[in-house]
Structure formats: C-alpha cells, structure tokens
Amino acid sequence: xxxxxxxxKYLFRKEGQNVTLxxxxxxxxxxxxxxxQDPGQGLRLxxxxxxxxxxxxxxxxxxxxxxREKKESFPLTVxxxxxxxxAFYLCASSMLxxxxxxxxxxxxxxxxx
Amino acid sequence: xxxxxxxxxxxxLSEEAFLTINCTYTATxxxxxxxxxxxxxxGLQLLLKATKADDKGSNKGFEATYxxxxxxxxxxxxxxxxxxxxxxxxxxxxxxxxxLIFGAGTRLAVHP
Numbered sequence: 001x002x003x004x005x006x007x008x009k010y011l012f013r014k015e016g017q018n019v020t021l022x023x024x025x026x027x028x029x030x031x032x033x034x035x036x037q038d039p040g041q042g043l044r045l046x047x048x049x050x051x052x053x054x055x056x057x058x059x060x061x062x063x064x065x066x067x068r069e070k071k072e073s074f075p076l077t078v079x080x081x082x083x084x085x086x087a088f089y090l091c092a093s094s095m096l097x098x099x100x101x102x103x104x105x106x107x108x109x110x111x112x113x
Numbered sequence: 114x115x116x117x118x119x120x121x122x123x124x125x126l127s128e129e130a131f132l133t134i135n136c137t138y139t140a141t142x143x144x145x146x147x148x149x150x151x152x153x154x155x156g157l158q159l160l161l162k163a164t165k166a167d168d169k170g171s172n173k174g175f176e177a178t179y180x181x182x183x184x185x186x187x188x189x190x191x192x193x194x195x196x197x198x199x200x201x202x203x204x205x206x207x208x209x210x211x212x213l214i215f216g217a218g219t220r221l222a223v224h225p
Contacts, residue, residue, distance in 0.1 A: 042215040100213050106155050107156050
C-alpha cells in the first residue's frame with residue numbers, strides 16, 4: 001500500500017542533543033512538507049520541498065534543518081538551537097506542488113527531557 | 114496576512130445530533146478551502162475541499178459550502194456517530210505561497 005512512513009513514533013531526547021526524524025513516501029509525490037503541531041495552535045509549517053535537492057523555509061524554520069537527496073525521503077533534524085522542541089511533528093506530501101491536498105504520515109512525538 | 118479562525122472546542126454531542134463547526138478565513142485573492150480530520154493518535158486526512166465560491170464539498174456525510182460573501186466554510190453533518198470523534202481542521206491554500214494555512218482545530222467528542 002502506498003503511503004507516508006514516519007519514524008520513530010515516539011522519541012525522547014536530552015537537552016543539547018540533535019535528533020533526526022525520518023519521513024519516507026512511496027506515493028511518487030513531488031512535494032514534501034514538515035509541520036509542527038502544538039496543542040491549541042494548529043499546524044505550523046517548518047520546511048517544504050518541491051523537488052529533489054531543493055527546499056524552502058516555512059514559518060518556523062529556526063532550529064531545524066532538512067535535506068532532500070531522494071524524491072522519497074525528507075528527513076528533519078531538530079537541532080539543539082531549537083528552544084522548545086517538544087511537539088508532535090507531521091510529515092506530508094502532495095502530488096503537485098500548489099494544490100493543498102496533502103497526504104500525512106502518522107506523526108512523530110518528540111519529548112525533550 | 115492570511116489566516117483561518119475556527120470555533121473553539123471541545124464540541125460535545127450525543128450520537129445522531131446535528132453538527133456545525135464554524136470556520137472563517139482572511140485571504141487575499143481566491144483561496145481553496147479544506148477540512149482535514151485527525152483521529153486520535155494519527156496524522157491528518159483530507160475530509161473535503163472547495164476551490165471556488167459557492168462550491169460545496171462533501172464526503173462521509175459531511176458538507177461545507179464556500180461562502181465568499183461571508184468568508185466562511187462551516188462544516189456540517191446531519192447525524193454524527195461516535196466514530197466521528199476527532200479533531201477537525203479548517204485550512205486554506207493561497208497557491209502563490211505554496212503552503213496550507215491551518216486553523217487551530219476543533220475537537221469533537223460524540224457520546225452514545
């Protein structure tokens with residue numbers, strides 16, 4: 001079955017450590033996105049990529065980094081520079097950039113201890 | 114800037130009750146409008162969409178009409194079920210900026 005796979009589902013990190021969240025899709029979608037979800041605040045865009053080897057900052061990119069070396073993969077690194085990293089992170093993809101119809105993974109919950 | 118405002122939750126209903134979740138938006142140009150649903154512990158799924166004024170999106174018994182004059186896209190369902198319990202997000206797509214702008218979400222709890 002086609003879909004988006006995020007891993008790990010739950011992750012605990014000590015302050016000062018970088019962590020990388022994996023996102024893989026087998027939908028052959030061109031565009032991929034990372035959103036952060038906090039209670040009562042909806043979803044906020046961290047980074048997005050429309051094609052391989054190209055990505056743009058979203059609204060809250062500070063303290064995060066991404067890469068897009070393969071069409072199927074869009075990993076997100078939460079660096080120690082991110083002041084409040086505890087959140088639910090959602091990866092999404094779409095067939096064509098600019099339609100608003102996104103397919104989401106099941107999310108990764110990061111907790112900083 | 115562009116934004117989406119949803120009614121605050123939680124919304125608590127009995128099974129078979131009528132549901133309305135209000136959503137209004139602010140946008141330049143002519144955005145596309147969406148409702149996404151998030152079931153417990155899962156990612157979001159597209160529920161329905163409308164791409165121009167007076168369009169009605171519908172799916173799984175849910176409906177929403179794109180009202181340009183009132184800048185609204187309220188979600189309705191005539192008879193809710195326990196399985197509809199979830200968080201519902203209204204969103205708009207402005208096209209030029211390549212991002213989906215979400216409301217804060219409205220939690221719906223349906224009890225038997």
